[in-house]
Amino acid sequence: MTSARIGFPSSVAPHTKLLDDHRFHALLPPEDWGRLPVAIWRRFSKRLTDGATIVYVGEVEEASFTRAGWWIAQAARLVGGPLPIVSETAVSTIVTVTEDRTGGGQIWSRIYPRRNGFPQVIHSMKSFSGPTGLQEYVGFGITLALRISVADGALVFKSAGYALQLGPLRVPLPDWLTPGDLTVIHSDLGGNAFRFTLDIVHPYFGRLLRQSAVFRESAS
Template sequence: MIASEGELFKKILGPAWRGLHPDIQARFDHNPMPGKPLRYTGRMTELTCSGVGRVLGYLTMPLIQGALMPFNDADFPVDIEVYSKQGSAAIFKQRIYRLNGRKPVQFTSYMLESARGEVLEYVGMGMGMKLVLAVRDGNLHFESDGYFWQVLGVRIPIPAWFTPGKTYLCHRNNDSAQFDIRIEIRHALFGTTFTQAGVFREVRA
């Protein structure tokens, strides 16, 4: 049973895993045992949304709070916790965004490998996306390859026009203790709808 991001990413990337910077490999080699999560802390340097993004963010907030944040902000702390559950192959990731002048926003997603060897990330209410992994310049990249709504175990594709856009994420290494995360969501018609960028480090006992 795969219950860590590192094990899943190694399996999916295959030989390409060796092209990752050694610091990134070491970072994902940690396995969050049940009851013993991995914790990261950092600062969000950029949080933006377009006009269309703001509308989508407010419309979806009751269903997937925090997945699409309808705010523009910068320089605020973020805490991340990666954990597993006994008897589950899912990898859970909880984020707490401590925005300036607002109540903290908490968002939890989980990642699974499908029976067909796909990496799926679920963001709430059965909604999720398929992710494609790649290694470029030693850094780890993710791109969404379609969104879906899962009902009674059946994945129903969501047409691209009715989604916030294609998601691009880069995990870029700074050094053994620090890394950058940048997320951009780009719609074919409306352009960039959401952006997040931040600098993080692992919190160790």
């Protein structure tokens, strides 16, 4: 089993306060939040001091692209490379979450090693703003509004429109200029492990890519 090979200990660093960050909780009705496992509550309720980082270490268990998906992922490198371009599995991966009090959000970095060549690094910033109360900035002025929900005990993030942010001006992007509908599912596996699953479905080309990885929180 993939998760059994990730032997990193659980820890709570001194700069972390459990159950003291209500920003994700506030985006869901209380009854939906109540349907989540306690482990997900804790994971999304940790308050970090400014600049503090949580590190999650995992292993990619599934990664696939269609031909159109591969080309769109390559084209997205022109705007900062926000999509995975690596289809290797059974390789280690790292996700870091850093609190950014200046911007009022969290900086997410994802590192995908490659057996040949340098690792791919994806940076984005989640801010608790925008039309849905949560949006992700991927660079070059491009933002993605997100809606969260609960399904089968998992926390689900779904895209709710891409836009070009020009200062205070937000210009929605047409579907043909976007990768398509994005869905991220965060499901708890018990034993301090969780699965992260990413799916992108294009309105014309269908599913472009799918990626799944199992993570544990590493010692800080």
